[in-house]
Amino acid sequence: MTDETNPNRREFIKNTAIVAGVAVAPGIFLHSVSQAKPDEHPVDNSVRWGMLIDTNKCTTGCDDCVQACNKEHGLTIEPSHRAETQPQWIRKVELKHKQTGKQTSLPVMCQHCENPPCQDVCPTGASFKREDGIVLVDKHICIGCRYCMMACPYKARSFVHETLTEQKPYSPRGKGTVESCTMCVHKVDKGENPACVTSCTHGAIVFGDLNDPNSEISQKLATEQSMALREGLKLNPGVRYQGV
Amino acid sequence: MRYWLTTLGLLFGLALSVVVVAGDDEGKSWIPSPPKAKQAANEQTQCVEPVDVMRRMHGSYLKHHRDKTMYLGIRTKQYSLVQCINCHVTENEQGEYPSIQSRNHFCNSCHEYAAVKLDCFQCHATRPEEAYENQVPMVKPEGHH
Numbered sequence: 001m002t003d004e005t006n007p008n009r010r011e012f013i014k015n016t017a018i019v020a021g022v023a024v025a026p027g028i029f030l031h032s033v034s035q036a037k038p039d040e041h042p043v044d045n046s047v048r049w050g051m052l053i054d055t056n057k058c059t060t061g062c063d064d065c066v067q068a069c070n071k072e073h074g075l076t077i078e079p080s081h082r083a084e085t086q087p088q089w090i091r092k093v094e095l096k097h098k099q100t101g102k103q104t105s106l107p108v109m110c111q112h113c114e115n116p117p118c119q120d121v122c123p124t125g126a127s128f129k130r131e132d133g134i135v136l137v138d139k140h141i142c143i144g145c146r147y148c149m150m151a152c153p154y155k156a157r158s159f160v161h162e163t164l165t166e167q168k169p170y171s172p173r174g175k176g177t178v179e180s181c182t183m184c185v186h187k188v189d190k191g192e193n194p195a196c197v198t199s200c201t202h203g204a205i206v207f208g209d210l211n212d213p214n215s216e217i218s219q220k221l222a223t224e225q226s227m228a229l230r231e232g233l234k235l236n237p238g239v240r241y242q243g244v
Numbered sequence: 245m246r247y248w249l250t251t252l253g254l255l256f257g258l259a260l261s262v263v264v265v266a267g268d269d270e271g272k273s274w275i276p277s278p279p280k281a282k283q284a285a286n287e288q289t290q291c292v293e294p295v296d297v298m299r300r301m302h303g304s305y306l307k308h309h310r311d312k313t314m315y316l317g318i319r320t321k322q323y324s325l326v327q328c329i330n331c332h333v334t335e336n337e338q339g340e341y342p343s344i345q346s347r348n349h350f351c352n353s354c355h356e357y358a359a360v361k362l363d364c365f366q367c368h369a370t371r372p373e374e375a376y377e378n379q380v381p382m383v384k385p386e387g388h389h
Contacts, residue, residue, distance in 0.1 A: 037317065039318065039319045039320045039321070040318060040320050041317075041318070042312075042316035042317060042318055043316060043317040128315070130315065130316075130317065131316075132317070136314065138314055138315075139367060140310065163366075164366075164367075166369075167367060167368065167369050168369060168376060169326045169329070169368075169369040169371075169372075169373045169376060170326070170373075172367040172368045172369070173367055174366045174367030175366065177367075185317070189317050189319055190319075
């Protein structure tokens with residue numbers, strides 16, 4: 001029964017979304033409008049959001065994505081203020097091949113695993129994965145135990161040590177809770193790209209729907225070599241890399 | 245005669261107390277006087293629900309809506325905390341928004357009176373979205389690139 005109804009429903013939603021995208025502005029095709037989810041629609045697993053990061057384009061010393069992320073979510077209160085405990089959602093990792101000396105620079109953030117270890121260990125259920133594959137923290141029930149920070153093989157999570165003020169309206173954050181990259185879920189729900197993607201002047205990050213075979217990211221993944229970080233853990237992350 | 249005098253006295257006393265309450269500055273007043281919203285949400289109910297319903301139920305609406313937003317990505321505005329703030333937190337003549345500790349802040353004006361602790365704003369923004377649009381962007385540390 002469900003096997004029969006689901007594909008039809010999916011087709012119906014797809015078609016209405018296309019019609020809505022066209023009807024909003026006749027004559028002008030707005031790419032973002034056609035992708036945007038109506039506010040009242042819940043997310044579903046017909047979509048899985050992901051990123052493909054081309055490390056051949058990413059440049060050593062450039063941290064535009066990190067700065068954009070900090071600004072978007074108001075992460076840094078003042079530069080160099082207690083740097084050890086400063087929350088960090090994206091960090092630049094520099095790799096050097098010992099034998100060949102080839103240097104690689106890559107941004108590492110929450111990899112939005114299909115089977116997130118942070119969710120597995122969370123004692124309160126605060127770590128969770130949305131239907132569309134975005135891994136988040138429900139800070140209302142996070143008790144700040146930091147098991148998820150221990151469990152994350154990518155070291156992607158931060159703990160907020162200090163009282164915060166002036167948080168962004170779309171990105172609530174508070175002392176005593178764990179946080180990490182949200183894939184700019186507030187922008188994605190509006191049909192926009194995450195801040196790191198739009199800020200990358202080298203065009204190294206492609207964001208899109210891994211379930212849609214026609215999306216740019218799926219097309220690239222289908223034709224070019226890519227890998228997940230620490231692939232052996234079989235976590236199937238939504239963030240994948242090229243040229244590592 | 246005595247009855248009338250008593251009634252007159254009572255009325256006078258009542259009138260005096262009204263004057264005292266109205267003349268009191270907001271720092272000392274014990275009656276919450278939440279600031280007016282920017283606009284009525286609609287003609288019939290003023291807010292997104294009738295005002296008496298909102299007074300009783302707003303906590304419940306917000307709590308259920310937050311879970312829908314977070315887990316399901318439903319971003320309708322009716323019971324959204326951000327939308328409450330957008331409409332209800334207004335700037336004064338100097339163009340300043342009240343602090344959450346102030347009784348001029350819509351939420352705190354009642355919560356302080358009722359002695360009900362507000363946890364929302366340990367994490368959530370206390371001012372409307374437009375207040376953050378003109379905010380000076382964070383300074384990039386020197387020595388970048």
